[in-house]
Amino acid sequence: MTRPRTAPKKRANGVESRQRILDAAVEIAGERGYEGTSIAAVSAKCGLPASSIYWHFQDKDDLIAAVIERSFEAWADTVELPDDITGTPLERVLITAADVAKSLVDAPDFLRLGLMLALERRPTEPLGRTVFLQVREVSLGRVGEVIRSLFPDLGEDAVGTLTTYAVAGADGLFTHREIHGDAVDLPALFELHARSVFDAAARLLREAGGSRPAPTHSAPCR
Amino acid sequence: MTRPRTAPKKRANGVESRQRILDAAVEIAGERGYEGTSIAAVSAKCGLPASSIYWHFQDKDDLIAAVIERSFEAWADTVELPDDITGTPLERVLITAADVAKSLVDAPDFLRLGLMLALERRPTEPLGRTVFLQVREVSLGRVGEVIRSLFPDLGEDAVGTLTTYAVAGADGLFTHREIHGDAVDLPALFELHARSVFDAAARLLREAGGSRPAPTHSAPCR
Amino acid sequence: MTRPRTAPKKRANGVESRQRILDAAVEIAGERGYEGTSIAAVSAKCGLPASSIYWHFQDKDDLIAAVIERSFEAWADTVELPDDITGTPLERVLITAADVAKSLVDAPDFLRLGLMLALERRPTEPLGRTVFLQVREVSLGRVGEVIRSLFPDLGEDAVGTLTTYAVAGADGLFTHREIHGDAVDLPALFELHARSVFDAAARLLREAGGSRPAPTHSAPCR
């Protein structure tokens, strides 16, 4: 009765169907959100009957969650936060931002769908939302690491605030591009944002670094 | 095949009914998005039968659009961009940001629903999405004015870029709070964002001010 | 509480509304039949609110019946069976047929709608169907008279059969034209039909007129 959540070695073939379903689902869910994604529509798009979808996934919730999971993984593979520690902090921030900007232009499905789910507030939270929050936590963690490594003298609270600000800004810029279309120059806006985060870090460092032990905004913002 | 007839309960009062419907709809649509908002649910919440909703609104699309319109107007009344030109530009930026932050904590329905709709990409665009984009344009216009008045020396391209960045950042921070709940300190993050925008403006001014004819980032980002 | 079924002398104005409603209703009912004619559609077409329609007509049944009645009257005014008894019987048959053909080309609403209603077999017969059957009986009567006057020697049974055949043929040709469009040359077909009826009359006369007192088809067909 266990369903192959991870691909079953090489007995194969069911795997392809599963991929076909996910391919169809990611497209529809990215277009229409959770409620708008009907099993019938996915079935029509992937060519497999609805009952086959239920062979591969427990229910709609499970399907959407898998969509987000896979889409996030694909995105995470795209983004490769640079490990090489050459260049000034600002240079490294800018390179990282450019990298993220490019990845969001290429594979935005998971984020679009994830944000849609995240903005909803339905009484019984869909599994997909939980998954998105988890992978988002992963992203926040990585961004936090980058910031921490770039500004080792920052306190944890400041790192938290900056991380939140960096990620939220990225969300906002991504959303803006989704709204206004390809004309939006995402890389340029990300560079602007990267500079802002960098400046903010410097500001916080200055505030905390001086002799004043109690800077105004030392408490983390989330 | 004749239908039975029953006496109506209340005496007709169109305006009030319309408001009741909108009140119910804004609540549900803010929670569950476009598809998740069923006429039956709105009917149950406002007490009027579904058919009465169709007396006041052409269809679900029309209803959602009206929800966004009214909710935006309510929000726009809440935000009062300060006309008093006292204080330094930074002070004024901070005050404005605080004002917006507060308004978004209080009346976020239109923005949450609007962003949900904006992120969707369904083939036949819902009317509500169009309305949201319109009111968003209004917001962008006002923010642009504020920026222009604060930094009169900025070129139009820079104003455009800054406006985009300011609004997108606000969207991102708002979204972040919707995701992570009331624990997120929206006013503090908005203050941080305000400083970023201010610094970015200064930076752009510096770049443009030095060797006037060839600023690095003169092209607007959208 | 009595509704003005016949136009109320000259207190006037309500009369015009009534006509507007009937104009709209005849158009829609002619297009879509009984069930397909919704009060809302009539209301939209005539510009008066649905409730006003109920001021003028008791219910939908009543409205449709009035439509048929008025439409029949308009048609009956169009057809003027020639009273002048000049010409041979065949000539007179042909003239009559030409007249009817022309009238059916010009004002076919009542017949189209009537036939639609007549073909239905719903358990509770609509008033409109009854009205149509009544006016149809009137038509049959007149045709019978014409036939009787043209062939005074025919027995009543033969007159009945011929009448039925003449009218049914007209229905069929009319229907054919409704199906196949304006390309159908209704006058020519009516002339053909008229000749057929004339020949049939002659045939029946011959059969009955000989010394054989028991012609094969003396019983009327309906």
Add this chain to the structure above:
Amino acid sequence: MTRPRTAPKKRANGVESRQRILDAAVEIAGERGYEGTSIAAVSAKCGLPASSIYWHFQDKDDLIAAVIERSFEAWADTVELPDDITGTPLERVLITAADVAKSLVDAPDFLRLGLMLALERRPTEPLGRTVFLQVREVSLGRVGEVIRSLFPDLGEDAVGTLTTYAVAGADGLFTHREIHGDAVDLPALFELHARSVFDAAARLLREAGGSRPAPTHSAPCR
């Protein structure tokens, strides 16, 4: 928001279910026409839930079209235009007419429904109407063949006119019987009609036969 699950009563048998649905639909549609045929009524009559009807048919339009198609096929199987070429032309015309008359008494559903649909003029033509027009064209073709084989000397125009007249007359007589009930002696009327068509053929033959090149009614009527 999860739906409850109940066990299905019978084991799946697609073909039989499809027939059951069509059986129910033909009965209702024959009685009440297109608009009067509600899916709920069909569901009630065939015992399958409405949603199951939508498994077998795309929508109501598709169902009605299938009803017409099947009903026509059943009727076409009933009518067997006699292949044996014994007897005089008149005898053969009479036999054919008798055959058709009998078939129309027995299986009139497709024709009644078809005529109802054909008389309608709704802006978006129902699929069923199209199907009816197609099968009607088939019938017209066959009748045309019979006429052509019986009167080989007739020109094509005359064949066309006679075919139209024969079929339209049949429609009219059928309609008459639908209106006035079983008392109408359809076979007798069809015999009368058959004689008329025969006489008309003879007349056309005579006209054309005299001064070959210029027959009075050489243009076909449709």
Add this chain to the structure above:
DNA sequence: AATGAATGAGGATTCATTCAT
């Protein structure tokens, strides 16, 4: 590893009609 057929609940929307004004 799949799928054809089915199903009850619920989706948006329209229906004919009423009644207070």
Add this chain to the structure above:
DNA sequence: AATGAATGAATCCTCATTCAT
């Protein structure tokens, strides 16, 4: 003489899901 507002029942159709095969 008319109408704005309302209403319960019905409309067509889609939903997520199940289960025997």
